[in-house]
Amino acid sequence: AKAAGKNGLQIYQPSLSHQVVAKLEMKYALRHAIDHDQFVLHYQPRVDAHSGELLSMEALVRWIHPSRGIVPPMEFIPLAEESGLIVDIGALVLEKACAQIAAWRAAGIPARPVSVNVSPKHFSAGCLLEQVRACLKRYDLPASLLELEITESCMLGDGDWISREMSALKAMGIRISVDDFGTGYSSLAQLQRLDIDVLKVDRAFTMDLTGSRHGVAFFKTILSIAEVLGLRVVAEGVETEQQLQILRQLACHELQGYFISRPVAAADIESHLRKTLNF
Numbered sequence: 001a002k003a004a005g006k007n008g009l010q011i012y013q014p015s016l017s018h019q020v021v022a023k024l025e026m027k028y029a030l031r032h033a034i035d036h037d038q039f040v041l042h043y044q045p046r047v048d049a050h051s052g053e054l055l056s057m058e059a060l061v062r063w064i065h066p067s068r069g070i071v072p073p074m075e076f077i078p079l080a081e082e083s084g085l086i087v088d089i090g091a092l093v094l095e096k097a098c099a100q101i102a103a104w105r106a107a108g109i110p111a112r113p114v115s116v117n118v119s120p121k122h123f124s125a126g127c128l129l130e131q132v133r134a135c136l137k138r139y140d141l142p143a144s145l146l147e148l149e150i151t152e153s154c155m156l157g158d159g160d161w162i163s164r165e166m167s168a169l170k171a172m173g174i175r176i177s178v179d180d181f182g183t184g185y186s187s188l189a190q191l192q193r194l195d196i197d198v199l200k201v202d203r204a205f206t207m208d209l210t211g212s213r214h215g216v217a218f219f220k221t222i223l224s225i226a227e228v229l230g231l232r233v234v235a236e237g238v239e240t241e242q243q244l245q246i247l248r249q250l251a252c253h254e255l256q257g258y259f260i261s262r263p264v265a266a267a268d269i270e271s272h273l274r275k276t277l278n279f
């Protein structure tokens with residue numbers, strides 16, 4: 001970018017210009033990645049806190065960059081979101097998740113629901129409903145095998161429109177979870193009105209179980225709210241045995257995190273799908 005100097009001279013600002021160029025290049029590379037199918041999904045198990053049984057898994061996108069290798073989502077999702085490319089990426093992710101579930105089913109592997117992250121921009125773009133419907137039809141899948149993870153920021157904005165969109169998804173039989181719960185601004189009234197099924201409690205609260213004086217009390221409160229509203233609770237980011245034990249004592253429903261399993265490639269989740277983890 002250039003700023004006008006005192007005498008009208010253009011003063012060159014290299015650092016800002018460099019950022020702009022880097023962003024443009026990244027945007028171009030992302031567009032290329034969409035058109036050339038450079039994305040794969042990894043899957044992270046979500047298990048029953050009591051039995052350890054694999055209940056479902058979360059699909060997490062990775063960009064396989066021809067020269068950089070695996071690029072984690074935090075390095076491109078924000079720009080994808082900002083540039084609107086997230087709508088195309090979201091559609092690709094949905095398609096890939098459905099294709100994978102169908103492939104498992106075709107191979108006789110017991111299928112479990114897959115949850116897909118939906119960005120606020122994709123949610124509000126208005127095309128999600130039709131994409132979900134088309135994918136389920138194309139791969140001949142029951143809606144019960146698909147869950148959508150929305151963030152609390154998806155619930156901000158035109159309340160009537162959001163209600164209609166959500167009830168249409170719910171009417172199809174899709175489960176809806178609230179991702180990173182506790183970090184945003186959703187109200188109890190909204191959780192009830194939008195007929196949310198699952199709260200995925202942000203990793204920060206799981207860390208607080210042992211790291212902060214009120215950690216256990218926070219989690220207890222979330223669990224009792226969930227009980228009143230009839231919601232399932234998933235603790236995200238479970239990294240230690242100690243966290244796992246506390247969460248079981250608190251009767252948290254489901255666990256997800258590195259202690260149980262890191263996100264893994266589709267082929268690696270098949271052994272999980274065939275067996276039951278035992279705590």
Ligand code: C2E
Nearest residue numbers: 060061072073074093117118119237238239257258259263
């Ligand atoms: P998220 O939806 O909250 O997903 C959980 C993230 O936490 C994943 O990172 C996962 O690998 C990581 N994680 C899981 N267990 C643990 C743990 O025990 N400890 C720690 N430290 N981390 C854990 P990942 O795959 O890098 O994804 C980061 C974020 O990128 C996601 O956070 C989500 O917001 C976004 N993202 C990923 N895939 C997609 C996608 O397909 N669409 C959209 N819109 N966003 C996505």
Ligand code: CA
Nearest residue numbers: 058117149179
């Ligand atoms: Ca998520």
Ligand code: CA
Nearest residue numbers: 179180200236
């Ligand atoms: Ca999350």
Ligand code: CA
Nearest residue numbers: 180202203236
């Ligand atoms: Ca998170």
